[in-house]
Amino acid sequence: MRRTPEASASSRTSSLPLAMALTAAVSALWYTGQRVRVPKNVRPVQDFDVRQYMGHWYELARIDYVFELGLTSCTADYLLQDNGTVQVTNRGFDPERGQWKSATAVAKLLSGPELGSLKVSFFRPLYAGYHVVYVDHDAGHAVVVGDAAKYAWILSRTPSIDEATYTRLVAIAASNGVDAHRLIRVPHGAALEMVESSKAA
Secondary structure (H helix, E strand, C coil): CCCCHHHHHHHHHHHHHHHHHHHHHHHHHHHHHHCCCCCCCCCCCCCCCHHHHCEEEEEEEECCCHHHCCCEEEEEEEEECCCCCEEEEEEEEECCCCEEEEEEEEEEECCCCCCCEEEEEEECCEEEEEEEEEEECCCCEEEEECHHHCCEEEEECCCCCCHHHHHHHHHHHHCCCCCHHHCEECCCCHHHHHHHHHHHC
16 A cells, blocks of 8 residues: 555654654763763862872772672772873672673863862763762772762772771761761672672582
């Protein structure tokens, strides 16, 4: 059965609102992904040195993020690129599967070079906020807060720190709007975890 010109025109016309709606949705998603801002009550450091921040960090605590659920021995490596962006490589161990997982992202400074706020993307053009609210390069500690203070990470250059220092870093996160009760400690020592998993099996 052939479609009349009127029917074809009607079909094209009826599909137009759907196409426009999809275009609007994609545009809104793109715009939202680009519009990363510093959350209210979050105070990024004002003397951020991106070069000093580069290198290897251990994740000592976090508010669970979908990509890190169940992972232990989590680390982050930051590498400054020639174009000023930062390559981010996150790595963690899945004790249930007995294997390592990793993900790579790109980060960009959100404002001036001395403000400790960046936007990070694992799936472009979607970006998430990464706000360094505390960093001590001599001691090797940092506190990072994510979008709307729903996520947070306590980082260290070493896989463990004393309890007094940890408590102080948690307090810094809490003073930046983070619900400290949601923070979970991240154990390190994946080789031992693999041995224990094999014994349990």
